[in-house]
Amino acid sequence: MSIAPQLFVNGIIAASLYALVALGFNLIYGVSRFFNMAHGVLCAVGGYTVLFLAKQSGLPVWISVIVAILFSGLLGYLLDRLVYYPLRKRKASSLVMLVASLGAFTVIQAFIAILFTSQFQTLSQSSSIQPTYHLFGGIMTQVQLVALSAAIVLFIFTWCLLKYTKLGIFIRATSDDEQVAKIVGVNTDRLLSFVFFLGSAIAGTAGILVGYDTGIEPTMGMQLLLKGVIAAIVGGVGHIGGGMLGSLLLGLAENFGIWKISGEWKDAIAFGLLILFLLFRPGGIVGGKVK
Amino acid sequence: MEEEKSKRSRSLTAGVIVVIILLGLGYAWNSRKVTAPSNKNTAKTPSQKVVIGWVGPLSGDAASYGESLKRAIELARKDMPNANIEVVYEDAGCDTKLVVNAVNKLLTADKVSAIIADLCASPMPLIPLVGQKQVVLMTSIVTIQEYSGASEYAFRVIPSDARQGKVLAELIKARGYTSLGILYSDEEYGRGLQASITENFKKLDGNIVASEAMPLESTDARTQLAKIKSANPDALFVVGLPSGAAAAMKQARALGMAVSFFGPEAFKGQEIIDSAKEAAEGLTITSAVTGGADFETKHKAAYGQESGPYAAQGYDAYTALARAIGTGAATGIEIRDALRTLEFNGLTGHIKFDDKGDIVGDYNIYQIRNGKFELVN
16 A cells, blocks of 8 residues: 555645644734744643633533634733733834743743643543544544644635735735834734734634644644744745645655655754755745845 | 063963962862762761662652652551661652752762662663762662663662563564554653564564654654554554553554554553543553552551552562661662672562663553453463
8 A cells, every 4th residue: 555645645634734823923923023932832722721611611612612712812912912012112123022922932831731730631522533534545534624624714714804805905014014004094003913813813723623633732832833933934934825835845745754764854854844945945935035 | 672571471480380280279179079989988887877869750740650659668668667777758850950960969968878760751861970979779660771781780670671572572472463563752762662672573573564753742643653554564562652652542543553552561541541542442561560469458558549550669679778788788889789699579579680780570461441451461
């Protein structure tokens, strides 16, 4: 039996999770222009909120998931209001913002570990093995199919939002030049807060899906963030379509890369790809030029 | 000009003298440090108190192990009272840095003659420390192969993974499986067992058809499993953290692999059953023998609860040291020599250390049936 189809499917599964993280990251980076480390921990927040509501409090799964997505978004919004907004007003450099977001990341991660212990936990409650589907000659579980659909749907939703709504036009304007956008009457601060909400909610969604697929632990955020950011940079940072392409490339490269060599090379391949892109195509797949 | 030159040469001479004095002082200081410990070890007389240090997790995720071992040691102390022995407990969680700090404290402040290191972190950083201070290192839970003969002061009352690998290979072969896939964590524990099983399974004319590594903390083994699946093994041996193994077993079942699962003693616990649920059904593991009914009754009478995993080993570790000290040994060197010739029947079987500080040891075989580990032997 050839394993190529299964490797392809594994690549797609990994890509859809990376794509969700990259999508939120790119949205936020596009308007705020700083490397938001706290984005990673919001994935963990999403996962742990579902753990608390569905598994520990016994609420129906669909309610828990919706509440968890909104809560991740809300936390992202609060981070912007309470931490980033005051710093922005003081014209803090992007390095200061990065350190502040790293602080937020660590605090929230420690908080989760205190509340829920740092033990690895699974979200799914049924003891039976998930139903599986055959796709492109490989096997995919139900959760993985949901992750793939979520990545596609949320990408199309975000893309339409940016392209066709007034809000989207404001976001793109702010992303192009915040000063000019302000001059023509866009309330960029409120806009940024909204983008933080949206991007963080998408991050929370990714965390929930990871939780149902494999499981959650407080430190899950950093790994997801790094892979999401690699995907974003490889695709073209700040460009949501590029993030999708970057995720696909990263997921497939990781999985096909270890076809003939041992599995522990996965991360080395991912970061090697990042270095190659930084050296030879710093703008990413779609970017071409550096901004 | 002339004057300036002589001034310069004068200050140069002064500088050289200062450097020489500093070097001399440094040398004297250094040699004092080197000679200091050797005085300590020869000065001890048998009537002095002998201090045994214990280091392990009394807080954090693995605290239950540490607490259970501490109870076992206290029980052994009650059974074999010796007013000359004092035990100092140090908590180090599962963090190698904290372990090294705690051991340094035991060596320098408590002046211990032996240390029982029941670690969930690697014990290897301790090997040079105990060698330098000539202190015996004993353990009841460390099973990695590198520990065997790592130091003339290193002993253990639990069999090495080299032995566990042999028992597992024989078990898998006896169940009628001839082709085996291995999924192992990429660190010393996983690599050690992978090597030992591979070697022993091949000796029994078995085939290792696939051997894939995953990072210790990872919970995604899909690609590795896809590769293993294509090699079509009858059985799959998984070693790593319970969380990673549970995720891997679920992913293997999701990929439609119908193989039988085997694992090491690290999996014996509730975590793997809770995480993997139905996918863990049928998982067979080896586990070093427990203390038997008498020990359980005694433990329950003393503490009102069941003994934990490795408690019997903890009891035997203390017993070995206490017996060695009972023969009149007090310094690390004396205890080491006494342990070499020591032989007794412990809770976990006959204890006799070979020249690498290892014992032979027996294993029980457990299988998960209906969500519980059952003894199957």
